[in-house]
Amino acid sequence: MTITPDRATAVSTGERTMLPIAAHARGKRSPVTCRLKCADACDRPECNTSGNPTFRSIAAAAFSRRSLFGGAAAGALTIAAASGTSGSAAASPGPGGLPFDPIAPVDATIDAVVVPNGYRWQPLIRWGDPLFADAPIFDIGAQSAAAQARQFGYNNDYLDILVDPSGLTGVLVANHEYVNPAIMFPPSDDPAELRRRGEIFQAAQGLSVVEVVRDSVGAPWRTVVGGARNRRITVTTPFAVEGPARGSSLLRTAADPGGRVVLGTLGNCAGGTTPWGTILSGEENFNGYFVASASSPERARYGFSESPTSTGWETWDSRFDARAAGSENEPNRFGWIVEIDPQDPTSTPVKHTAMGRFKHEGANVRVDDDGRVVAYMGDDERGDYLYKFVSRFRMDRGVGQAARRNNRRLLTEGDLFVARFSGDSPAAEIDGSGRLPSDGAFDGVGEWIPLTRGRASAVPGMTLDEVLVHTRLAADAVGATKMDRCEDVEPHPTTGRVYIACTNNTQRGTAVPVDEANPRLANRDGHVIELEEEQGAGGRTFRWSILLLCGDPAGAALTYFAGFPADRVSPISCPDNVAFDSEGNLWISTDGAPSTIRRNDGLFKVPLEGAERGRVQQFLSVPRDAEVCGPVIRNAEGMVLVAVQHPGEDGAWDAPTSLFPDYGVPGPGQAPAAPRPSVMQVWRG
Template identity: 80%
Template structure:
């Protein structure tokens, strides 16, 4: 549903090729402005990585013994004996995997021995004075004090003592069609547009519990509670702050931006702040693709789903004085959840693209390293290395210093090289003769010491038009790098490549993206060769996702495919205290229509890559933001866009209230944070 008087009804959205499996074309329209419908906006002629370095010798010869040892860790033998069918042992979260749930089922399903409940729902009170939610009584003022819509990234920062903390969640986008009934009244549509502004951004909510492992409860009106919206001031940091590329009529200095948009995944820093990725920001602007810069980011002059461009010049790409407004979105933002009065920031030093999120680790030399994916077909994997080292002190001075770490540093983009002959990468997903899709790679500098490392571009151009800079240096086109996270103990990096149905059309297959029409996605395991601030790495594909019983070839690092849960479209990843990888999904295998879920993937021992489904989310929903607390027997997830295909009058989901009569319950789908705990 859109919000102008002549287009109040939702446009016809037929099931098209890219939406096979489960994902709704409504989601594609609202969330990413149909990014998958047309050709890639990356029209650069980057050659495949095999042509960059077609090596006839082994990666061990290329990188030396240290790197070979690292790769050996990452590439467990594929010839292990088949394990027993019993569920593997685990100390905190033992469970028998659930069966996939049909996509028509509107249920939240957990394993036997576990209970689930919503922790906070769209519209629940956050700030003091927030009213109880009523679907028919929404207002901009109420929504600005209530939990926002379509929660994505999620974390709970637990205070010392373990019984209190603060929940932080992103709110990625809105669905007008299931928030309101149709209308053609101009004043009413504008009022709704203000609600959409208040429903996006981020929420910070204090939580309490009775004992470690017990369910959390929110604290409406808590001291640290906060709503960040499309009108919240953000400070720009880094080399591009103040650039002419970022100045507008409302901000002639180019240093203060109102709001954050498209907040998808994120990360929590060692110094207690939360990072959020601004992803599909082009869908919020009606802006002609009248320059290579705009075209490369997917902008188009068409009506948006929010309608803001009809009355707010910030979102009209033709409005005088606001031509640069779109350049002010697409960054990693950082908020301090401990201080509700602090000004959140956007870090230009980390580049501008469709950030899924950013996840940081501390390198051996004390510098901070952030890994980032650009979530679009044919775009790239990035790494940021801070200029300064983390301050390990405990006082306020140390924290102030760490809050500046992401403002200065070097930005890199990845180039992958395979080690198999071209004839062995045929697009089917069949393994090459050496038994693995693997190889080496390098991090190519885009900035160095605050200066551009790309000939012909200034540092401001590199950081505002980062995709164009990465095109020029020959980065590897990937199948939608989404969440990219370093393992907390091994340092290995896991890259969720969600899918690319046009692989083989817009870009040829290669060893890092080895399947034609890659509907089901894959996960890459990367090992830095010379420390996490280094310039070389080795890699191997951990999972080729899909339904093992289907026609498409799948791969689970050698684990017998008949003994795994089918998994597709890996989106967010997380780790538990036992070192296991957990994957939330945004799409079902192309051969079956099942609801999305959360999956456990052991990384060590005989059960390495034995994929096991832990939970399933309701009809039309996506699983986001997993938080795994195995030592407490607890899991939290963000359930995004349940009932996306419905309307107010004919909802397709009633999650999570399901007819409850408690205050604030409604007969409509509500994006929510859900907690699951052992009985």
């Protein structure tokens, strides 16, 4: 395996004392990450205090396998290749494919990128790299808001490259989720300096759009400084509010009395690329940016607090102090799915109210047989829910600007649903250990419960505006199933089955009992659910099974890998983002190591068909303190791209724990050496 970068060989392996791992943290995750990314959400009481029915009470009620599907549905869900059919993973890869020998897990103290033998890696773009001709070369000691607004942002998460017809040019889009002041700047308590830095932080978040080129298909990409489509979207970029809640009294502020224009986007985590070529981005941990009283049920349900924020914006920007007159509704203007057009840098980004407001990990879209589009979404918090949105209008399959304009309205009107799961095993067999029930699978059926019907509320006692702005409360009211942090939710490009990454829930069994879809107590390692719609993507019922019960098979916790022998898989924990290759394999990036060992995060391949189904294989490992995000798998080209987020998160300005990606060989003006979140490309060579 290869541990050195393609163009730099100096790798830091120096030791320093790690910050104490918080009680709720998993594996290697730093408490710094928990504080900055999600305002210590896992260390607080669960926001969802609703008394929603558990699987056991649902199973005892009329909602059952038989009542949903009739007697033919009584068997366990099995999704496997037909006898005699070769699984895609068993096919030998052609030229330019991604054959590899799985790498071994890498100790969490090692600050290195590890890729399989026969592969090389290098950064494609790093925090601070210029996007425009007038942007300065990054100088960590001389940052400014004006410079950062023209440079690549911080802590990249969702990632995609939209390749032009030539195959040699395209446009890269990346989210920028949050910042880490302690490793971006030296310590300071000067109010003027802290405000100056706060303005830089606002410019460092949002999204980046940058043109890329390469010499041949499969060769590494290069960014184009000053590309015609290059763009930065930040915390001050105007967004149009669209959908049924546009103009709602719940969205009006003193600065925007019409409730139709919002400045900026926050906490942009995962996302999706639509079939019509736009990018969707999820506003996730937005509550941590506001000082807001949690005295109301609406505020409490979204985890707001009057504690100072990690950015300090509320001290100089009244938008982020929801106690200030005229700013009371500002928090309601975040927590949406946003859509941008990466081909048109003059277009106005949109916030889609029809898709509901919660801690969106992202949204991923497929087109149903009848032409309507369906978006799947997870709410990334302990005990929250799985959602889908079904459009009212049908996709225009034409080409050109008219079709693009028509398709830009697809997410503005439709029906919003939340999931209720039911298991089919006796209650006594779901004991929290992770041991499979007697039928050999954690599986069952489910129902999509309507929250809206077009421009009408489907929740008694709540108006349409209330359902869309306070979606968590609406989902509570209809009895949705509490999940173990649904993060990325993506439909398979050919089978249409939907894969749900449930990252973890260390308090499962404390705040809410185990059930068949969330079957482990103190679920530190997470699991992946495979879901199949019954009547197409727009249908109301589905079948589901647990594909992976993650962890270290050699550890104490029970694991399951779709029936594949556990002694032949790579240990995997805390599944976060998922993607697919052209052969139909699932790829999973992680945000946390198994609870029994401290290892760096990685990217893993999982075949879904044939004899190799469930065989988890680690492809790469990222450096110390980092998380793998936004995988882009181009197996036909022999290339993988990932966003390396928060490398060296546990360090300090004068004591870095990572030097990724330059490893002590910074460019002009970049001293002192510091970690820089980056997009990394890996290719055969």
